[in-house]
Amino acid sequence: MARTASRGRTWRRATTSVTAALAAISLVACSPAATGSTPSGDGGAISGELQILTGSAAGSDKAFQDVSDAFMKKYPDVKVIYSAVDNNTFPQTKSSRLTAGNLGIFVALNLAEVPDYAKDSASDDLLLAQSGGLVDLTDEPFMQRFTPTMLDAQAIGGRQYAMPTGASYVTGVFYNKSIFADNGVEVPTTWTEFVSVLDTLKGKGVTPYGIGGKDTWPAGLIMLGAAAGVLPTLEDKQGLAADLWINKAKLDEGPSLEILEKTEKVFQYAQPNFAGTGYDDLPGQFANGTFAMMSDGTWNTTTIQTAVGDKFEIGYFPFPASDDAAANKTVNGKIELQMAIPTSSKNKQAALAWMDFFSEKENYQKFLETTGFSSAQPNMATSGFLEEIAPYTGTFETVWGQVWIANNKAGQDAAYPFNYPALAPLGTSTPQQAADAAQQAWGTGF
Template sequence: MNTPSSHSAHCNTALRATEQVGLSRRTLLRGGLGLGIAGLSAAALSACGSSRTSASSSGTISGTLEILTSSADASDAAFKKVNAAFQTKYPDVTVKFTSVPNDSYASTKSSRMTAGTVDLMVLKTFFQVPDYAKNSASDDVLLAENGGLVELTGKDFMNRYTPSVLSAQAIGGKQYGVPTGLSYSTGVFYNKKIFSEQGLSVPTTWTQLQEVMSTLTAKGVTPFGIGGKDTWPAGLAMLGSVAALYPDATKKENLAKAIWDGSVKLTDEGPLMILERTQTIFQNGQQNFAGAGYDDIPSGFAAGKYAMTIDGTWNEPTIASAVNGAFEIGFFPLPISDTAADNALLNGKIELQLGIPTSSKNQAAALAWLEFFSQADSYKGFLATSGFSSAQPDIAATDFLKSIEQMTSTFQPAWDQLWIASKNAGQDALYPFNYPALSPLGSKTAQQAASDAAAAWSTN
């Protein structure tokens, strides 16, 4: 039997060894929505449990609780409110909350798990992997499968969440994460004042969107604000393109399988159109958008520097706060298809699933935090600040979410919730639609970007 000190040394040695062969990849979407990989071996972590107790002899929850998330202003603020209320209830616990940019989340999580300094963390690309891609499961899925995450199946607080949501995130029929909410990632916020002044209606087809962009440009108004510096916000245009051109889960799943088995090439007409139309959006973004940060976009939108911005519903509180009533904000699904019906629904994801690594030194406090978070009052407050849709039934929606209920009447998973990147393919085939290469975010045409993706995929 290991003593606490020898157990910790064994785990850290194993983690350092596996990190040397880990795969580091960029993040596609904020919150996980993304394709980030932490570079950890689940097998090595499976033996690494808690090395010290977090409860006093009287049973009081105590000690330090280390929480790590990927950052966005609205969700960060929501977590901080929950943390403050939690510490009021549990004064013997010190919550240390760390939120890092998406592009550095994987590496930060890797180092924090190695050091044993994370008790509660966001799980990335956390959904069951199809058989054809089983060798490319994310590290967090491997953690779950190999005992590196605390199983939450049967915990009372899990019963508060919508069964269909839990089913969508189950790994081997078991639960390892708390779904903090739902978000929709393929919509467009627009300035109703600018649209009215220019005599524009909400576009429902690709042709109509092209007309809107042309009219705005002719009148000296920039159509789209895009945060290209962080890369992933530009990827929302790609997600919207897939959503409309492959407008239901079955079509997306068939596309993913066809790419994996080679019956569809990344240079074929369908995948190429995704890049072509994404590039058109980029060409209608603000000047030098490749250098603009995601967090800069709401203030630019509020100042009228552009008429629209593609963003997730999670960011509505931040955008509304920036606008501060200066004009009315509207929202519509990005209409990339030539058929209006294909553009009618938003695509979404399960937001920021929170799990406990078995290497956590304070599992008792982490479980207490998840139970506290899941209580109706705590959860309602979190949703109101984060802008997420509820993952629990019978939780009233905000006015904004009520206004888009018709667009979310049938849940449609976004592409990043279905696509599994191959660990053997090159970087240009990560998404696998190579949007970072597209000019003016990158330097290439859609055809060139597709060809590079196809070449990178050929190494799979």
């Protein structure tokens, strides 16, 4: 998944080579211009073209375009060209455009330090930052607007190389309150209760679950939900990740296998031919009552609410993968869309001005309202939906995909946090077969 490029998909590690991109920016990174400068408040002082690249999701696509349109009104001599591309192809698109030197701002993937045990699997963008390929934003005044603890979570060597745009909660389940009420089922708080709800709905002719299998990564949201209950604390997640790297734990047994088994169990209750359904099709189908529930991140709340309108009330609950209700009390989250400036940017002044403009309270508030992101700045108003799910977000728990680091030397079946793409009908495997393949592929990386 990671929203690999964005919105929830950043939990998958990008493996695209950055050698060409590093070569393209190496001379620029050593020049005085690479440090950038804080833009002046004079709208006429900023000019030229600014190209921005992100992965695509309806809510954030509109929000970024709205910010860019408002920015161009303030800075009429700047032409902002905003591009949102398919998340599955984003890493390759980003790499080629960095090599061409025509990016002003882009979404950095997995921009965080890695533990010593996984130092050889640092993300491409972390390598870019460490090699001088990203502008150091630490001392830019606009960075002071962001919550210090969120900045701490993305610091690299104590320095800041990206502007956070918010946070999203990943492991919750959207549900149709009317379908639940009409069929006499309540929000489940344990795995046993969850399976009972799935069985009850199916028995009454209601399709329980919707999955966007065509894009693969949306099915991984179910896997992340299962991981949230099986590994409820950060310590649990960090412990398994470390044990896998030192071969103390295996991907074909224990919690790793349990997570795949519970993921596949939910697959059994999805709409027919879900492997051919696209992620962007889900909000409309959910709004039409095609299914009762779906896994999605809060980044897509605005799109879902718009599709549903006043047809029914929407609810959201933590994926209850454990039979210990206490382990299912929170939805796991992640830092959203880290915006970085490559030192190869031809217009760093405009890029810094755009970030400054974006992070101003009024502009940032509008961005949050459009995307449904939780705020990366203190003292910002929250939507009614975020207030409703506050009982699940009071204690922040990091999603598994932000802890796991893939071994870039391992085989493809170990490229994802757990081998959910191999599960039928996305693939052809049972949970045990998918786990066995993952363990075999993992072993090739050592």
